[in-house]
Amino acid sequence: MSGGINAHWLMHYRVVTLVNQCRRLIRDEFGVKLALTDPRLREALNDYAGRSGSAELRRLIKQIDEEADEAMPESEAAPPAERPPTRRMYRGQPLPDPPAEPGASEDSGPEKTIIYRGRRVRGG
Incomplete structure (x- = not known):
């Protein structure tokens, strides 16, 4: 799972809601505050979910992955096609x-x- 492949994964309300729940659980368990603006946020969430003893956190991470993959724009799902140059x-x-x-x-x-x-x- 790479956060750099889909840069728009955090642009959907449902995903942000789930991420905020994960951030709260991580803060309570590990005492770490994760920022939404961190470019490696998705990697950090997966890392903490792997170390956590909370089944709720793992369930939320799985749900985030599903929601983010569904919300991925088609332009990122397929390789970009060559477009003819446009006139200025x-x-x-x-x-x-x-x-x-x-x-x-x-x-x-x-x-x-x-x-x-x-x-x-x-x-x-």
Whole structure:
């Protein structure tokens, strides 16, 4: 179980309620205060649940795992697909495409193209 795989596991009300119950049980048993903002919170909860003598804490951790996995967005469940590049827009109008060659840019040379308020303006 890795907390880094699903970064949104703590963004659901039911999961936060269960985590707060676990935090209270861990504080009572071990005297440790766990912060909700800790990036390794899920790992710490699993660690304390493994060392705890409380069956209630283990049950809550199992329920958190089930709830968090159900609440996982589809975008995180499947590997990201290649999306075609989107056109850059300015005030609803598409901007011109960047030059194809990496060495040739619009900003080089005496005829520098400037876009001001959605219009091309030649500048020097």
